[in-house]
Amino acid sequence: VNLTVNGVEREVDSPALQSLLHVLREELGITSPKAGCQQGGCGACTVLVDGEPRRSCLIPVGAVDGASITTVEGLGTPERLSPVQAAFHEHYGAQCGFCTPGFLLATHALIERSPGADRAAIEDALAGHACRCTGYVKILEAVEAAVGGAS
Amino acid sequence: VALRDVNVVVPTSAGEALAAFGDGEGVTVVAGGTIVLPELVAGRLRPERALLLGRAGLDRITRAKGRVTIGAATPVSALEDGDEPLATAARHVGDLEVRAQATVGGNLCAEASADAPRGDLQAALIVLGAEVRSAGGGGERTEPVEQFLSGDVRRRLVLDVSYEDVPRHAAYAASWRPHAHHYTILAVAAARQDGELRVAATGVAPRAVRLTAVERSGDPADALTGLEPRDDAVASAWYRTRVLPKLVARALEGVA
Numbered sequence: 001v002n003l004t005v006n007g008v009e010r011e012v013d014s015p016a017l018q019s020l021l022h023v024l025r026e027e028l029g030i031t032s033p034k035a036g037c038q039q040g041g042c043g044a045c046t047v048l049v050d051g052e053p054r055r056s057c058l059i060p061v062g063a064v065d066g067a068s069i070t071t072v073e074g075l076g077t078p079e080r081l082s083p084v085q086a087a088f089h090e091h092y093g094a095q096c097g098f099c100t101p102g103f104l105l106a107t108h109a110l111i112e113r114s115p116g117a118d119r120a121a122i123e124d125a126l127a128g129h130a131c132r133c134t135g136y137v138k139i140l141e142a143v144e145a146a147v148g149g150a151s
Numbered sequence: 152v153a154l155r156d157v158n159v160v161v162p163t164s165a166g167e168a169l170a171a172f173g174d175g176e177g178v179t180v181v182a183g184g185t186i187v188l189p190e191l192v193a194g195r196l197r198p199e200r201a202l203l204l205g206r207a208g209l210d211r212i213t214r215a216k217g218r219v220t221i222g223a224a225t226p227v228s229a230l231e232d233g234d235e236p237l238a239t240a241a242r243h244v245g246d247l248e249v250r251a252q253a254t255v256g257g258n259l260c261a262e263a264s265a266d267a268p269r270g271d272l273q274a275a276l277i278v279l280g281a282e283v284r285s286a287g288g289g290g291e292r293t294e295p296v297e298q299f300l301s302g303d304v305r306r307r308l309v310l311d312v313s314y315e316d317v318p319r320h321a322a323y324a325a326s327w328r329p330h331a332h333h334y335t336i337l338a339v340a341a342a343r344q345d346g347e348l349r350v351a352a353t354g355v356a357p358r359a360v361r362l363t364a365v366e367r368s369g370d371p372a373d374a375l376t377g378l379e380p381r382d383d384a385v386a387s388a389w390y391r392t393r394v395l396p397k398l399v400a401r402a403l404e405g406v407a
Contacts, residue, residue, distance in 0.1 A: 015155040017181075017201055019192050039189040040249055041333045053248050058188045060181055062159055063203045106248070128246025 001065045005030065006074030016062025020054075021045045023061045024071065032072035032101040036130075043129030046102035047071050053109040055128075072101040075108065084108050084146045093142030095133035102129050107143050117147050152197040161203045165310060168207040171200070174288035175306035180204055182224050182254040185245070186261055186269070202308075209256075209310060220313040223256030227272070230255070234314075236323035236340040240275035240353075243325050243335045256309040259283065259296070263357045266384045267334045273300065273359030274351035275323065278342040279314040286310060300358045319344040322405020324398040326354075326386075336386045337394055339374075341402040350402065355380045355391055362399065371400040 001012040005028060014023045021038070024030045024047070036044035038057045045057040048070035076082035081089060084107045094100040103126065110117055110125045117125065122143050131139060162168040172178055177199035181187055190196035209222040212229060219234065228250040230241035244250050244258065259276065261269035276296045283299040285292060285307040296312070325338035337354035339362075348366050353359040355378055364376035380391035 015153075015157070016159040016161075016203070017154050017157055017188075017191050019188060022192065038192070040185055040245070043246075043248070046248060052251060054252055055185075055248055057192075058184050058249075058252060060159075060184055060188055060191070060201075060203060062161060063181070063184065063205050065161075125247050128248050 001061050003061075003064065003066075004068040006070060012061055014061055017060045019057050020047070020049075020059040020061050020064060020069070021056035024056060024069070030071050030073055034098055034101060036098070041128075041130070042099070043102040043106070043126075044099050046105050046129070048105055048109060051109065051112065053106045070105070070108075072104055075104065082108070083149055084111070087146035087149065088139075088142045091142035091145055092138045093135070095131070095135040095138075099129060099131045099133075103131075103139055103143075107146055110143075111147055115147070119144065122147065152199075154191065154194075154197075157191075157198060158200040159203060160200060161205075162207045165207055165209055168202060168204060168209070168308065169286050169291075171202055172286065172308040175308065178202060180256075180308060182257045183226065183252040185249055185253040186257060204254075204256075210254075214316055217316050218313045219316045220311050221255050222311050223254065223259075223309040225255045226251050227253045227255060227258060230272075234279070235321035236278065236342060237272065237275045239323035239325075240271050240338065240340060243323075243328070243338065244271050245333055249333075255312060259299075259309060259312060260304045260307075262304075263354070263381075263383065268336060268354040268383060268385065269334070270358055271335055271338060271353055274338060274340040274353040276312060276314070277351040277359055277361055278321070278340045278349040279319075280342075280344070280349065281312045281314040283312050284310045297361055315344075317344065320406040322402045324401035324405065326394055326398065334385055337391055337398060339395070339398040339402040341399075341406045343406040348406065350399065352378075352395060352398070354386075355395060365399055365403075369403065371396045371403060374399040 034044035036042035040055045040058045047056045160171040179198035180202045182204040209224040211222045258272045287307040320343040322341045326336045341350045350362040350365045364373040374396040380388045382388045
């Protein structure tokens, strides 16, 4: 199985049925996707597969042979945050940080898909992401700012 | 058996998928993976062979000869703007990412567990009078959804589901679902076509059931006839017993 992860081609040795999450974290050492519930319910493992947000814990790596994967490591750098990362930073959208990678990637995909998303569309798009610190007010403010900045 | 030792097949056509599935003995079909992948990774499920269905070309929706045909590997999200009550049922599945990954065939075959109700599309497909085309031991066959669900679903490879492309009144009433709660507890689908009423519920039994007593009487008080709602991790039988007639009443209003 071959993947392009954050623009770099990687050959994967894990079994085809291994989850993309496990491959990213344990084989490729990319640790921003988090192993939360590992059954699709929390959103912390979300990555972009060919630009679309997906639960990496639910995808067998053999099903995405040849795909392009984007994680937070591919969004920005500490010196040069992506606009979405900057909005989360500015609006205190991260607390403990465990859910943040999933929220960031889902927000990136939302802005690509619907640049003028209103509050209801934002809530619908992020409904699968749980913040156990319950920092939703700040997260939604950050997302609204990011959506506004992009439109 | 180690995960590495499972024979993984990635068919690139329906024909290859049929050949690899055979009579289904020892085979696990992985379409979207939303239900089976956690089972595989955790080691609770170790088949001899796994079929990754995503590239078999079974993901199309077609309208032809008076029927709507939905390929088994069509993502649930592709139904969200389509015919009711299937569209509303689809919007109640999981969340945005899960709906884009989960498939119609997987949802059709899903069985509720002690942890969660599953198979939100089943009730909607039942009231649409949908038929399932599947393959397995004894070859290919097409049968009504209820008949398909009452058989040994694990030994069938779903190819597509189809229903008549005609105007109908349809409604879908579901229990309210809080954020970060992944499953719809209980839902009722209803459709009225050429004067015939069909009503079905999901969340009361391992798979969706047709509420024939309600279809005959039109009375929500008959909702529980022949049914014994179950407890699971998200709701009690007590709760389901009280809510089901109310959802039936709302669904019936929607097709009045």
